[in-house]
Amino acid sequence: ENQAAPALRACVMRRSRSGPGIPSTRGGAASLGGSGASGSSLINVLVVAIILGVCGGGISILQSTTRASIDAGNQAADASSGLMELERRVSAIETHSKAIESRIQQLENAPKPIATLPTAEVKASTVQQLNPTVGAVAQQQTRATNAADGSRRPSGVESMPGVHVVVTSNGNRYMNWQTRVCYTTFQTQASKPGSQLKAFTRVLHRSSDDELMQEVPTVRIPTAHPDCDVWCSYPVADRGPALLAFFARPGAWMYQHVLIVETDYVFVAPITHALPAMGQGFAFPFGYIVPTYPTVKSIMNRHYDGPEADIPGTGNAPALLNVDDLAKIIPIWNQVTERLNNDKEAVDVLGWVREMYGYSIASAMAGVKYQMDPVPNNFLMVQPPADEALGKAAICHYTWGTILKDKSTGKELWRWDKREYAQGQYGDRPVVPMIQIPSMPPWSADLITQDGHPFSEGKHQLLQIMIAHFNDAVDQINQVNGGLPKGFSSLVEAAKVAQPSKEAWDARRRVEAEERRKKNQG
Numbered sequence: 001e002n003q004a005a006p007a008l009r010a011c012v013m014r015r016s017r018s019g020p021g022i023p024s025t026r027g028g029a030a031s032l033g034g035s036g037a038s039g040s041s042l043i044n045v046l047v048v049a050i051i052l053g054v055c056g057g058g059i060s061i062l063q064s065t066t067r068a069s070i071d072a073g074n075q076a077a078d079a080s081s082g083l084m085e086l087e088r089r090v091s092a093i094e095t096h097s098k099a100i101e102s103r104i105q106q107l108e109n110a111p112k113p114i115a116t117l118p119t120a121e122v123k124a125s126t127v128q129q130l131n132p133t134v135g136a137v138a139q140q141q142t143r144a145t146n147a148a149d150g151s152r153r154p155s156g157v158e159s160m161p162g163v164h165v166v167v168t169s170n171g172n173r174y175m176n177w178q179t180r181v182c183y184t185t186f187q188t189q190a191s192k193p194g195s196q197l198k199a200f201t202r203v204l205h206r207s208s209d210d211e212l213m214q215e216v217p218t219v220r221i222p223t224a225h226p227d228c229d230v231w232c233s234y235p236v237a238d239r240g241p242a243l244l245a246f247f248a249r250p251g252a253w254m255y256q257h258v259l260i261v262e263t264d265y266v267f268v269a270p271i272t273h274a275l276p277a278m279g280q281g282f283a284f285p286f287g288y289i290v291p292t293y294p295t296v297k298s299i300m301n302r303h304y305d306g307p308e309a310d311i312p313g314t315g316n317a318p319a320l321l322n323v324d325d326l327a328k329i330i331p332i333w334n335q336v337t338e339r340l341n342n343d344k345e346a347v348d349v350l351g352w353v354r355e356m357y358g359y360s361i362a363s364a365m366a367g368v369k370y371q372m373d374p375v376p377n378n379f380l381m382v383q384p385p386a387d388e389a390l391g392k393a394a395i396c397h398y399t400w401g402t403i404l405k406d407k408s409t410g411k412e413l414w415r416w417d418k419r420e421y422a423q424g425q426y427g428d429r430p431v432v433p434m435i436q437i438p439s440m441p442p443w444s445a446d447l448i449t450q451d452g453h454p455f456s457e458g459k460h461q462l463l464q465i466m467i468a469h470f471n472d473a474v475d476q477i478n479q480v481n482g483g484l485p486k487g488f489s490s491l492v493e494a495a496k497v498a499q500p501s502k503e504a505w506d507a508r509r510r511v512e513a514e515e516r517r518k519k520n521q522g
Contacts, residue, residue, distance in 0.1 A: 152327040157253045159323055162198030163271055164255040166246070168239045169202055169263055170228055171210035173498065174425045177432040178263035178418070180485075183216045184473035185267040189394065195270030198255050203246045205238035208501035211431055211494040214487035221245045227511045229504035236355050237341075239316075240334040247327050259320045261395070264418060265381070268469045269394040271320075273379060276371070281321030281363075282379045283314040283370040289356055296357075299346045303339055303361055310364045314372055315356030318380045318395060325368050333362035384466050385449075388458035396466035403450035404441065413447070414440045430498040431491050434483050436471040 165186055169175045183200055190197035202218045204210065207226040212218065221242040228235045243260075246252050257275050276282055291300045291311035300308040316333070319326075337358035340346040350357055363370065375382050376391020383397045390396075401417025419425050422432040441447065443460045477483055488494040500508075 152247065152331075153253060153324060154248075154250050157250045159253050159256040160198070161196075162255040163196045163257045163259050163275065163320065164199045164201065164252075164323070165197060165259045165261055166201050166203060166243070166252075167261045167263055167265075168242060169204055170223070170235055170238070171204050171206045171212070171498075172229075173427070173430055173432055175263045176210065176212055176498070177422060177434065179212060179216055180434065180477055181470055181473045182261065182263055182265050182267070184476050185469055188469075188472070188476075189267040189270040192270045194272045196257075196275065197259075197267075197271055201246075201251070203242050205242035207503045207507075209497065211485040211488065211498045215485050219246055219249070219251070225507075226501070226504040227507040229500040230508040232508075232511070234352075236352070239355065240330065240337055240358075244330050244334055247330055253323055253327075256323060257320060258323050258326050259380075260317045260326075262317045262397070264398055265318070266396045266398065266466055266469050266473070267394060268390065268396050268465055271379075271394050273392070276321055278322050278325060279368060281319060281325065281368055281370045283312060283319050283372050284378060284381045285313055285372040285374060286315060286356070287313075289313040289315060289353060289360060291357070291360065295349055299340075299343065299349060300357075300361070302343065303336055303346075304364060306364065311357075311360050312363055312370045312372060314360055314363075314370055315353070316359040319359075319370075320380060321368060321370075325366065328366045329359070329362045329368060332365050333359045336361045336365070382462060384463040385455075385459050387462060388456060390462055390465060396462075396469070398466060398470075402463070405448050405450065407446045407448045407454075412450075414438070429491070430495040431485065433491070434474045434477045436474050437467045440467075 167179065167182060169179055179202060183202075186197060186200050189195055190200075200217055202212070202216045204213075204218050204220040205223045206220060207223050207229050209220060213220070221238075223229065223238045224241060225232060225235075225237055228238065252258075259271075290296060290313055291308045297308050300311055304311060337355050340350065340354045340358050346354055346357075371379070373379065373392075375387045375393065376389045379392050379394070381395040381397050382390055382393045383399060385400060385402050398418055401419065402415060403412060404414040405412050416437050422435060423429060443455070443457060445454065447455055449455070480486070481488075484491065485494050488497075
C-alpha cells in the first residue's frame, strides 16, 4: 500500500512546478494510481482521489465542494494556490474512518543500546545487474538452480535457523525516513532474548546509490524503469524483478525463513513463536484482496486454473515463509504480474493492487498455504487506528492517518499522518530530519475522529504502543552521527547523494515527451 497514493499528489505537484516530475512512492491504503495530471482539472483530481479511497478499502470518502467552471488557462495557477488545501483533503480521504483516541506516553528512560546483530552477507557497494525483462531475470535465476533437487537454492548454500527480514524500496525521501524507523525498531526487537529476527536487508531498486547505503544493509538492483527514481505512475513495477534478482544471490539464503515487509512498518515485539513449515506461511488478511468477489472472479479464472477460492486474500507483505517456498513463488509472481499488467480488465479493476493479487495467485500455483488469522490473533501485524489490540502481532503498520477532534466543538485537537511527516511526501528537503510524533491529548470519551466516530480505549492503547516505539527509534537515530545518515557530515552532503541520477532524469524526460506526443496525436 505504501506506494500508491503519491501518484495523485504528484499530479498536482507536476502542475505547479517547472521541470521534471517528483519521485513517487506507494502511500496509504489507496489502490489506484494516475498517470500525469496534464490537462485535468482539480475536479478530476478529487474524483480520482475518491476512487483511490474506495479501492483501498475502509477509507473515508472526501467530502468536498466542486467548482462549476474552471477554464484551461487558469488551471495551473489554481493547482499551485490550492496545493496545501488539496494536501489536506487527500490526507483525509486516505484516513481510515475509525482512528484512535489517546495521547502518547512519553518515554521516561533513555534508549536502550542496539545489540550487534548478524546481517545478510551483502555489501552496499555490490550491485546485481538486472536485465530489463522479467524473462531474462528468470533465466539468470534458473542458472542458479541446483540440478540435484530441482530447487532454486544456489548450490552449496545452507540456511541457518531464523528470520531474514527483507524490505523493498526505490530510495526516495518518503520511503527512506520510514526505512530508518523500520530498521531501527527491527534492531531493538532482534536484540531481545528468544527473538528469531536475525538479519535485515533492504533491496533497493534504483539506478544509483542513495544516502542510506552505509546505514541500512542494502543490495541495490538497477531498475528497469529509471524514470521511477524521479516519478512514475506505477513505481512498484520493479519490486518483483528486484526480489527475483536478489534471490539469485547466496546472501538471500542465509536464514531458513524470510519475512517480506514494507517500509512503513514498526517492529513492536520480537518474533518468538514457532515458524511455519515448508509449504506453509503466515500472512495478513487484507479486506480489499478478495479473489472471489464478483468483479474479480473472471480475472482470477483467466490467470489461475483452479478455483478462485484457493487464492489467498493477502499480498506480498507482510509474508513470513520458508526461503525455499518464497524462491518458488517469486518467479511465478513476476510472470503472473506481467500477464495482469497486459490484461486491460485486470488493470482497470484491480488497479494498484494487481501486484498483490499476482503474489496471491503465484502462492496458490506454488502450493503454499497461509495462516491468516484475524487481529488480534494474527502472528504478524496490526493496523492502528483500525484495530483494538496488539494481540499476537509483532508489527504495527501506520498506513492510516488520524485526526482527533472535540466532540462538542468540532475543534481539531491533534493529527498525524505519514504523508504529512517532515514537510510531506514531496517536501523541499531530499533527506528528512528525524522528528518525534507529537503528544496526543489524553484519552477522553469526548474525542472523535474527523468522521465523527468515537474512540475505544483499546484503539488508544494500541496507537500509543506504536508511537512510543516510533519515537524511541527516532531517539536512537538522532543519537548516532547527529541524526545524519551514516557516512555523511551534513544534510547537504547526504542530500546530494539522495538526488536521482542523470540517467533517471533523462529517462523521466523521455517518458514525459512520449506522453505529450501521444496526447497530441490523440
